Amino acid sequence: MRLNGVAIDETFAEAFPMKGTRIVITAHRPAWAMHAAVAATGFATSVIACGAEAGIERVLAPEETPDGRPGVAVLLFSMSTKELGKQLERRVGQCVMTCPTTAVFAGLPASAGEALPLGRNLRFFGDGWQISKVIGGARYWRVPVMDGEFVAQESTAMVKGVGGGNLLLLADDTDAALAGAEAAVEAMRRVPGVIMPFPGGVVRSGSKVGSKYAALPASTNDAFCPALAPLAAKTELDAGTRCVMEIVIDGLAEADVAAAMRAGIAAIVGRGADAGVRRLSAGNYGGKLGPFHFHLRKLAPEGSEA
């Protein structure tokens, strides 16, 4: 299948169930909400070693937040309920509570899923001066801090999300690969309910499962490394592909990840093969490991076949 000159492989991205949640961080000024969100989602690119995958979903206008201040919506994913709870508590405790003027709220309705502690344990920072308040059925904690008080909702709902949706961009060279990846990420960021957890949304060290070294759970995706194209036992690359970038997507629901992949594919196809990204592929493990399969050709825009 070739759309606007861009070849779309007959393959699928294989994704896994993850536990995920959304939190809303607000602050006196937009910049401080962003500082907190950036810090809280730092070092959260892959569960392989970070414990969580996290990112900024979008910026919120004052009229969209519970307290009428500017805010940022953040998504956080992990492999287990226990790990997600631990990561959430640490990140909010160290990166949001510490950031001037911030407050933190659940970003999903309580009915969406199991409650995950948000302010429930952070309140003890108040050393007995913390105040609990139930407003409109939700409990909030008010912890006195040096700039006033830190308000945190007691808990946020956890949902079964989808992690590891992905798109591989096969390009002529570094410039073309970066430009294509940037355009695709920009389009995907407009989709609600998803994050692209890697730096700038893009990963260049895509991995395969396992390694020749017993201690490593993952290692370089040799089938997509241009340097190994003539050497490795199996390569997926054609001659002329000198640079490959991967975009990984985590979403609160399967449909969100599919929508993001659809937006990314459309962005690449819209730019056309002449922009340098000549082929789209995806990473999978034969379909036996992950229950979610996103077939690229089913997500491709219709009517532009050429």
Place this chain on the structure above:
Amino acid sequence: MTYRLTLRRPPPLRLDMRALQPARAAALTAAELGRLELPSGCGTLALAEVFDIAPAGTEALVVEGDLERLDFLGAGMEEGTLELHGTVGDALGLGLRGGAIRLDGSARDLAGCAMSGGAIEVSGDVRDLAASALPGDLDGMRGGRFVIHGDAGARLGDRMRRGTLVVHGDVGEFAASRLVAGTVALGGRCGAHLGYGMRRGTIVFGGAAPEPGPTFVPLDSDIGVFWQLLARELEGLGGAFAGLARRRVERLAGDLSVRGRGELLVPK
């Protein structure tokens, strides 16, 4: 099905209405409901002896008439809706756990006393000790939502621990005395000794600001986030609370005589 119970005439003695529960009544036939025994004086009266029973076209169990000698209406209710027309006796919604009571009229003492859930709305006044504790109990109202559109008597919300208590009119002396926690919103004027011995909890004023006692101290730290959360919720009550979120708020802490960490919120 639901019923409309019309009191024919006031009973000769006070009538204990605890047995009349909307959810249970809905499962009975009119004849069975008529045989429901209601304690009165040293004996009991069958419900049909004092009420006319008719089907009601509403979701609620409706009770109407001169209800002044009827005590414990909706007491201990867990579900369903009870709609009352007329002035009722003592202990309306005593120990309410769920469901809703709507009273078109006024109530006497102990309304909503020891309630732990559900909702009570009174269009008229309540007398003393509304939302307070039963004698010997450590906690008064400990959950739910209680809205009084008229005035309230003395000792409103005594020992209250949780939930939201709203009075649109004036309140008597010792309002929110010994408050343990929860939210009390007052739209009118307050009697003397407001928040006497309150330990925690929040009292918000929609209307006239009270003269706080000497055991309350002003605080001027920023509570903007919490105020917006609370004010936006209370705005829905209307009346003196309309537009609350747009007003600046002053905060006082107390009652310091009991090392209280409660607060009075006075919008400007």
